[in-house]
Amino acid sequence: MQYVGADTHGGWIFGGGRLVGVNTVVTAERERRSDGDRLADPATTRSGTSFRPDIEGLRAVAVVMVVLFHAGVPGVGGGFVGVDVFFVVSGFLITGMLWRDVSTTGTVGLARFYGARARRLLPAGGLVLVVTAICSALLLPPLQARDVLGDEIASALYVGNYRFALHGTDYLAADAPPSPFQHFWSLGVEEQFYLLWPALIIGAAWLVRRTSRRNRAAATPSAAPYLLVLALVAAASFAISLVWTDTLPPWAFFSLPSRAWELAAGGLVALSARGWSRLPSAAAALAGWSGLALLVLACTRLDETTPYPGTAALLPVLGTVLVIGAGCATPRWGVGPGLALPPVRAVGRVSYSWYLWHWPVLLLVPALIGHPLDLTGRLGALALSGGLAVLTLHLVENPVRFAAPLRISAARSLALGGIITAVAVCAGLLLLLARPVPVGHGAAAADLTVATARMPVATPTVNPHDAAVQQLTAQVQAAVTESAATLAVPSNLSPALADAPADKPEVFANGCVRSWLEVGVSECASGDPFSTTTVALVGDSHAAMWSPAFESATEQRHWRLETLGKVTCPLLDLPITSPYLGREYSECEQWRGQVVARLQAERPQLIVLSMSRRYGGDFGFIAYDPAWLDSLTRMVAQLRATGAAVLVLGPIPDPHSTVPTCLSAHLDDVTACSPPRPVAVNAGGIAAEAAATAAGGGQYADLTELFCTADRCPVIVGKDLVFRDDNHLTLEHALALTPVVTALTDRALAPR
Incomplete structure (x- = not known):
């Protein structure tokens, strides 16, 4: 890889991730109304619901890539491309939800939107932040712990990606140990995307209303203006990514400007879902399997020496676009049925929490036991983090996400998000106070004083x-x-x-x-x-x-x-x-x-x-x-x-x-x-x-x-x-x- 220690490809994000029952249409409908983890066009599913089980399975593929890569499993040197898969998935889901809002109401319900994001992402994220901060303060050397706690505070505020970019740009800090919070960089990218993309959608809607009375009167508003806006964002971001990959690799990897094109690619699929749904079954099946093949190719052929993201990221992004787009047509022999198998979806269901836990566990277990982990130990750490993910899903994610008082009140959801963020930040600050700057307490030592040498007289034997x-x-x-x-x-x-x-x-x-x-x-x-x-x-x-x-x-x-x-x-x-x-x-x-x-x-x-x-x-x-x-x-x-x-x-x-x-x-x-x-x-x-x-x-x-x-x-x-x-x-x-x-x-x- 081009820089930044061991976790240069670690992070990834979730765009309103799914945790619904496998076959429960009622639960799927509740999800559709609140969290937006669904198709842009409900008409594209045969069942008439908006649930996409293949996307849940696609998450499983992505998270397995990432965790096996971090565990150093041979053969998955490009497993870091899981981050790109999730960026595309997030762009698809979030854009679909925003498009439904703007096409029916002419605007975006920002409070409801951000409230849903807060319920979805912050409870599990805040839990992992606080627990990891406490464990880091207890297990890591004081100086490293204090630096890591700074990462925790930045991650809680969703600006950790820029902190990591700055560290990666500093040559003399480039070989510093990886942070247990480094994987939160991608959540920072997503939160920043959430701030900007709804504003672009609202701006485009306003422009459409001002310039076209026909669009205002149309029964079905055209997605063309939004496609144009998203295409321009994608083009500009991809150009930045190409330049920065060569000149500013840490910023290319960690920042929203160089990653927005991947989110935009998913959004373009969402806005063109009707077109994808009209693909002939054979063509859709071929597209889906080709997309999965591209993901496998990226996972097995790329490695840490690949300049990234740059052009190399086209492999996983195009692959994900093909899998998601082909799924809109639900071809009988497509890749979707395989991704929708219950065991695959079960992994996808816990993928958010599994990702949150796996990296801190991989880094902190060696500090706990006093020696590095071999491959067997690292796989055991993945199993441990998987167990933590299941507990988090059932004890934190689902109870908060589906709590009726929160679901019916955007204000309560936003207040919950603010409280979780404040708790995470305060935890980092309090731990910094509890882990003071280490100072030597031994006896004062003398200066290293080297006296000027007396120059001896030169002789044939003495220089x-x-x-x-x-x-x-x-x-x-x-x-x-x-x-x-x-x-x-x-x-x-x-x-x-x-x-x-x-x-x-x-x-x-x-x-x-x-x-x-x-x-x-x-x-x-x-x-x-x-x-x-x-x-x-x-x-x-x-x-x-x-x-x-x-x-x-x-x-x-x-x-x-x-x-x-x-x-x-x-x-x-x-x-x-x-x-x-x-x-x-x-x-x-x-x-x-x-x-x-x-x-x-x-x-x-x-x-x-x-x-x-x-x-x-x-x-x-x-x-x-x-x-x-x-x-x-x-x-x-x-x-x-x-x-x-x-x-x-x-x-x-x-x-x-x-x-x-x-x-x-x-x-x-x-x-x-x-x-x-x-x-x-x-x-x-x-x-x-x-x-x-x-x-x-x-x-x-x-x-x-x-x-x-x-x-x-x-x-x-x-x-x-x-x-x-x-x-x-x-x-x-x-x-x-x-x-x-x-x-x-x-x-x-x-x-x-």
């Missing part, structure tokens, strides 16, 4: 610059060794755990580090901008995290520093794809060429290369593999040809956790978050990189001794928090290592 680096490294190593025994988080930890995520250098905000879609190399000079000696710090975010130390070093030496960075883009000549963008990372390749051209033109005295080593196969290559090492040698040689000295910084340890979050759960045992050295450091890979750098004529700085003892890599050194997240240094710790960085720079620039 003074090597000796200076060794002296300073030894000082840091002593502090690291002392801190490795620390158990309690210091009370004067810097930065504080809650402040760590925002503790990043200015270059991440001032344009020196280009984001995913940005190219070009802006003027990012610091130190002494007018110096004739230039040091260029080049690479991805792991180069940028060292910028505070290099800025301090170049200020001391009165050198000019140029910082040239781009996220997830190492300066190595390797074909690269972006898992965040879900496509070839052409912006990275273009930026590399621009940077190399600039370095060749400016000819700095020193070029420092730094990059993350966490690149896996989803980028098209793997750190430390032969292609990586060969590319490193070639790049060093190419940069050396400019006349510059080249210094390659080795990797920092990989903590294998989001360190502030981990520490917030282990305030009295820092070692629980400090990984063993063999786990955190790839010694063989570092040695291979050093050889590859030397082969290209550059110098290599193995930084391991600055962070690790022989056994462990502590995540707190002195009072410094080492990591701001799961792989970047804090600004404070980078600054504390300035003397070492200065010595490394001096050594790289010294005549050889």
Whole structure:
């Protein structure tokens, strides 16, 4: 997938979902009058009622796709398309209901409409929100719990989709753990759709009355104006979806503007239901089975690497349109009878609650038992969430939905919705108060102070610059060794755990580090901008995290520093794809060429290369593999040809956790978050990189001794928090290592 952790395709929505008795016409009629889960044109069913059992079965297909995908079941890599199925279903049902209102009364009964939606969606949704919030506060580390509770509040207000889009746009938050509330994004999309689409229907009705007296007098108002409005909405939204899928993937996935076309597709079927109902039986059957085949194809052939929604979403949307449209003709040998089988409809009946429960259960059960779930465990979690769904259906959904005092009063229904929303929001706020910001309560620790090295006299056997680096490294190593025994988080930890995520250098905000879609190399000079000696710090975010130390070093030496960075883009000549963008990372390749051209033109005295080593196969290559090492040698040689000295910084340890979050759960045992050295450091890979750098004529700085003892890599050194997240240094710790960085720079620039 293109971004956002593990749940990038998780959510889905319901458009007035059905919970009626299987064969009870009276119950179906009650549903028809209140909730709109029915055909746009009742005449299209043979029974004369508006009940569509095949749509209930279609819900079952969609929810099974989604939950199996989330459980990691092999063969359903595209199960996330269930969200698209439900968007189309919702558009069909809601548009049909609104069209019936406007065609009979000339307007839409907004209070009744929103009251029905409140009874349908909010009781179960509010229950899951509150229960999940309580469980998250109890089971998750405090820092993660507080962030998750923010998601709960946003989800209760149905704006969670935009919160998740913002998180997905932030490169440094893109790998954050998935939220137990992330699946509520789609309910946000639906609620926003509910706000806008009735207004468009009312506006179109007003325009029709103003411009056509014939339409006002007609026995059967024409659906043409509404079809036109919906077609325009669909076209504009689809265009936005195409553009944003390529340029703003999180916004393409989570936002209403890029998803409205899917809802509109269902609405177009609703407004053209009479035309669908006239299809010959054989043609309708073929259309329905073809639609189901498209859904199966999307579920089995798409996967998380597919740019989405974009054009790929046409598969499930068209498939759903064909299934629903063909069902209007009720062909004898169509797909409808299979979808209407009682077991299938039984799953469809609980699908809303099952979806609401399954994702929190999948995420929170591992936190409860203390280890990840295997496939069997995940299937067990789905069964548990299914049981919760059945209970929710019978104890919450149906009793509230069919309560007579609520059904006869839109005002009471709306008041109920307001109360549920307020309770969910207040629950999140109260839990935030109950889960205060975690603060270390250990003894105050000393600053990490590295004294300037005494430069020894050069001799044939002693290189003074090597000796200076060794002296300073030894000082840091002593502090690291002392801190490795620390158990309690210091009370004067810097930065504080809650402040760590925002503790990043200015270059991440001032344009020196280009984001995913940005190219070009802006003027990012610091130190002494007018110096004739230039040091260029080049690479991805792991180069940028060292910028505070290099800025301090170049200020001391009165050198000019140029910082040239781009996220997830190492300066190595390797074909690269972006898992965040879900496509070839052409912006990275273009930026590399621009940077190399600039370095060749400016000819700095020193070029420092730094990059993350966490690149896996989803980028098209793997750190430390032969292609990586060969590319490193070639790049060093190419940069050396400019006349510059080249210094390659080795990797920092990989903590294998989001360190502030981990520490917030282990305030009295820092070692629980400090990984063993063999786990955190790839010694063989570092040695291979050093050889590859030397082969290209550059110098290599193995930084391991600055962070690790022989056994462990502590995540707190002195009072410094080492990591701001799961792989970047804090600004404070980078600054504390300035003397070492200065010595490394001096050594790289010294005549050889």
